[in-house]
Every structure is written in C-alpha cells, then in structure tokens.
Amino acid sequence: MQTQEKKSNVRGVSVRQVNFGILLLSVLLYAALLALSFHAAKEYKDMKTATDLYISCQENAALVTAGSDYLTEQVRMFTFTLKPEYMENYFHEIHVDRRRELALEQLSGQAGDTAREYLSRALERSNQLTELEIYAMRLAAEGAGLDGLPQEVEDTELFPGHKRLSEEEKIELARDKVFGEEYQAKKALINDNVYAFIGDVMSTTHNRQGAAMSDLDQAMTTQRIACSLLLLMNIIIFVMIAFLIVKPLKVYIKCIKEDRRMEITGAYEFKYLALTYNDIYELNGVNQVLKQHQAEYDPLTGVLSRSCFEKVKELTRLKPRPIALLLIDTDIAGQVSRRYGYETGDKALKKVGRMLNEHFRASDFPARTDGDQFALIMDEVEPGRQANIVQKLKDINRQLSHPKDGLPPVSIRVGGAFSPEGFTEELYQRANAALNGVKRDGHGGCRFYKEGLELPADQL
Structure with missing residues (x-):
C-alpha cells in the first residue's frame, strides 16, 4: 500500500x-x-x-x-x-x-x-x-x-x-x-x-x-534562423537524453552490479521503474527467505523453526506493512509429557503444529519458538480481522480439547497484537502482555492487546 x-x-x-x-x-x-x-x-x-x-x-x-x-x-x-x-x-x-x-x-x-x-x-x-x-x-x-x-x-x-x-x-x-x-x-x-x-x-x-x-x-x-532552432532543438534533445536517460541508466547498472536497491533518479518513467524494481528486489528477498523457510521447518511440528522465524521478523521490518503477531502457549510440557510420556507429548506438539498450518493461510508464518510454545505472524492483516482470528483459535482449541485420535486433551493460551508497520519490539511486548493476561486467568483463552483497557481473555 x-x-x-x-x-x-x-x-x-x-x-x-x-x-x-x-x-x-x-x-x-x-x-x-x-x-x-x-x-x-x-x-x-x-x-x-x-x-x-x-x-x-x-x-x-x-x-x-x-x-x-x-x-x-x-x-x-x-x-x-x-x-x-x-x-x-x-x-x-x-x-x-x-x-x-x-x-x-x-x-x-x-x-x-x-x-x-x-x-x-x-x-x-x-x-x-x-x-x-x-x-x-x-x-x-x-x-x-x-x-x-x-x-x-x-x-x-x-x-x-x-x-x-x-x-x-x-x-x-x-x-x-x-x-x-x-x-x-x-x-x-x-x-x-x-x-x-x-x-x-x-x-x-x-x-x-x-x-x-x-x-x-x-x-x-x-530559413537560417529555423535551421539554427533545429540545431538548438537537437542540442536540447542530446542534453535531455544524457541527463534523463543515459545518466539514470548508468546509475541503475551500478546498482544492479552492486546488488542493491536502485536510486530514484531520472525521468518520471525511470523513477517509476526504479520503484518497481525495488519492489521486485524486496519481493525476491522475501521469496528467497520463503525458499529457505521450506528448508527450515521444525522437524517435529512442521512449522518454522525459531531461527527462520527471526528472519521473517526481520523481513517485516524492512518493508513495513500491517501484520498480526500471535504468541501461543500450550500445556503439553506440564500436562501431557510428564503424565503420558515424551512420545505422547511430541505427538501432541505435532498435532498443534499441523492444526496451525491447516487453520491459517499459506502466507502466514507459524513457528515453534521454544518447547511447547508457538508464535504466528499473519501478513497483511488489520484489526478488523480479529474476530475471524479468534474463531480460528476457538476451532483449534475445541479440536485439541476434545480429541478423537486417542491423544490426551490439550489447551492453548494465545496473546495477540496488531501493528500497521511490520514487526517491532513494541508489537512483541504487547502480544506478550496479552498472553500474560490470559495466563493469569488460569485457563485456555485468547486476548488481543488494547492499550489502556484490561479485557478478560476470550474463552476458547
């Protein structure tokens, strides 16, 4: 935008x-x-x-x-x-x-x-x-x-x-x-x-x-005056070509050789071309990350690893756009792994990862950040989508709480926040504050940060 x-x-x-x-x-x-x-x-x-x-x-x-x-x-x-x-x-x-x-x-x-x-x-x-x-x-x-x-x-x-x-x-x-x-x-x-x-x-x-x-x-x-004007026009054409076309082309060639963004200079068409090239340049960088992202899935859960998630955060800083950050905490480590064993706990973690992939878009970035904790970055999302996100989380929590695959029930707690300018530390702090509020309630829920207003967690 x-x-x-x-x-x-x-x-x-x-x-x-x-x-x-x-x-x-x-x-x-x-x-x-x-x-x-x-x-x-x-x-x-x-x-x-x-x-x-x-x-x-x-x-x-x-x-x-x-x-x-x-x-x-x-x-x-x-x-x-x-x-x-x-x-x-x-x-x-x-x-x-x-x-x-x-x-x-x-x-x-x-x-x-x-x-x-x-x-x-x-x-x-x-x-x-x-x-x-x-x-x-x-x-x-x-x-x-x-x-x-x-x-x-x-x-x-x-x-x-x-x-x-x-x-x-x-x-x-x-x-x-x-x-x-x-x-x-x-x-x-x-x-x-x-x-x-x-x-x-x-x-x-x-x-x-x-x-x-x-x-x-x-x-x-x-007639001599007209010929002189014609010569003057040719000189002006030469100067305009030199400054509006040749010079910008030299600058762009240098930028391409140095593998960096183009400078916005020259005629209107060249400025527009430079902006478009820069978009493609950034998109190419995102695509490269996406390719790496496919090779950097968490082997257990099938979502992004922590290191890849850090790269995604950095990319959203480079090109500010509206995103949502969800911090997801499960009770698998305390309730499942200790009681039913680590193998069952791993299956539960894998199930959580699979459901995050199934319920959210392909353009979103679910990741396993630590043990039984997950995070999710949703690209090009504004606060108006909050109800839709909550509904997705309710569906996930319902299926986890009432399993039909023989695994023990699991619940998730989610803290979320929106940012119009990509990933920032303030975004993370707001999402974490929302998550802590859910944890204090002592049961599975979801809360989105709203400044100056402490809301009870939405029941999942």
Whole structure:
C-alpha cells in the first residue's frame, strides 16, 4: 500500500511527454522550413524574372537605338549615293524588320504612365521624322530621275517651290534635310523621349529586381534562423537524453552490479521503474527467505523453526506493512509429557503444529519458538480481522480439547497484537502482555492487546 502511494506520488519530467513535445516541435519546424523553402523558391523565381526583364529591357533599348540609327543611315546613304537599294533597305526596316517598333512594343508592357507618355511623344515625332525622310528621298529620286519608287515615296507630293528646282538643287535640298540641323534636332528630341521611356522602364524593372532580392534575402535569413532552432532543438534533445536517460541508466547498472536497491533518479518513467524494481528486489528477498523457510521447518511440528522465524521478523521490518503477531502457549510440557510420556507429548506438539498450518493461510508464518510454545505472524492483516482470528483459535482449541485420535486433551493460551508497520519490539511486548493476561486467568483463552483497557481473555 505504501509502495503504491509512493508510485502515485512520483514526480519528474516524463520522457513520453517530452517525446511528444519534441515530435510536435520537429513537425512545426519542418513545416516552417518547407514553407520557407517554397517561399524562397518563389522569391528566387521572381528575382530571376525581374533580372530577365531587366536584361530584356537593355536588349530592347539597344534595338530601338540600332533601328533608329539604321533608318538614318539608309536615308542618308540614299540621298548621298542615289542608289535605290538604300531606299529599299529603309522601307524593309520600316515594314518588315520593324526592330524599333517591336522593341518599343515589348518595353511598353513594363511601362508605367510616365513612360507611356514618353513613348507616345517619341512615336509621334518619329512619324513626323519619317515623313521628312520620305520627302527627302522623293526630292533625291526626282533629282536623280529614278522611277519604280516605293509607294510611300511615289505618293509623296513635292511643294510647288521645290518642283521648280533643278535636279542638282533637289538633290542638294534632300541632303540638307537629312544632314541639316533641323533633322538632327528632331532626331535628338525623338531619342531623348525614347531614352526617357527606356530609363523609366529599366528603373521600374530594377526596382522589381531589388524588391525580389530583398524578399529572397529575408526568406533565406528566416530559413537560417529555423535551421539554427533545429540545431538548438537537437542540442536540447542530446542534453535531455544524457541527463534523463543515459545518466539514470548508468546509475541503475551500478546498482544492479552492486546488488542493491536502485536510486530514484531520472525521468518520471525511470523513477517509476526504479520503484518497481525495488519492489521486485524486496519481493525476491522475501521469496528467497520463503525458499529457505521450506528448508527450515521444525522437524517435529512442521512449522518454522525459531531461527527462520527471526528472519521473517526481520523481513517485516524492512518493508513495513500491517501484520498480526500471535504468541501461543500450550500445556503439553506440564500436562501431557510428564503424565503420558515424551512420545505422547511430541505427538501432541505435532498435532498443534499441523492444526496451525491447516487453520491459517499459506502466507502466514507459524513457528515453534521454544518447547511447547508457538508464535504466528499473519501478513497483511488489520484489526478488523480479529474476530475471524479468534474463531480460528476457538476451532483449534475445541479440536485439541476434545480429541478423537486417542491423544490426551490439550489447551492453548494465545496473546495477540496488531501493528500497521511490520514487526517491532513494541508489537512483541504487547502480544506478550496479552498472553500474560490470559495466563493469569488460569485457563485456555485468547486476548488481543488494547492499550489502556484490561479485557478478560476470550474463552476458547
């Protein structure tokens, strides 16, 4: 009962609960790392997309410049050499290659309101410049007397004043229009708007790239923190295993090697295990005594010898529990052995021993302590069993007083006492005091000690 109470009062860190806590924390950290890895992958993808857009902007900006410069080069070469292939190259770029228009279309997809305004102005002035270039080519073609002109050139009508110019003057005017300051100013204005548009788009793209890189860096930092927490958790697990499991196991191994009770240490489960082991250890000691007890019966009566009874008393001291002690005195030595002989007296003693074994439990310990005196320790017995014990003693005394086996009648006198804490000297003194009270009454009886109250012996 006391051991069970100790087990119910065991306190300590539970390995099972810690294990569940660590498992839950591991799952949470794993989920966090998984989410962070997906987030980092997304941020990396966004950064790559922004970088690709930035590169695309640079490439398209180069195409805008290259296309514009190519058109200028072809119109100038035509007015200077008057070779039709340069005019054909010009319109091939305008209608087929369209590098400038295609690049600007792609850039417009990443443009904001301000950039679109720049683009609108650039395209408007570019169209105006194209009209000027076609007009210049018409002048040059008229001056050179070329035919089979492209439709745009063919449809261009010269101003009346220009029609009256000579061929050389028309060619000179065409060259002046594509090499002059007015042309350069218009082209510069177009380029300024194009570059402003490209700059705004590239700035926006660069900002996106920077934001994506910042988010990626933040995600990687959070991931490093989660990995650090995972490392810290592993260190905590190692320390807990060392202190709650490994250390107690070393202590228990040492206790087992030294054949002694285990120390109550470590986690809750180990403390409970140690208490259980100690119970088994004590029980094993009791079992060893029981085995010896079987080999240490009194050869005459079949009950325990005095030396074995002393060991039983000692064992009940080691593990306190409720017991009852009965001191039994017979009149065999004075009434039977002297009158009927020692052989008859031995038979009477043997009969008393047999009846004690028959009427009491197998877990009780009847013993012959001296001559015609006996004692009995009843294990796990409380005062509430007193009436039952008295009844057993009455049955024994009745059979001894009215024998049917030819032996002379015998009576017993019994003094008993209860103890909640195993065998003590006080228990023996109380049982002996009760026995002396029965002896003073001068007849067979049974008395249990009750402090402060002298009761007459129960008649057997």
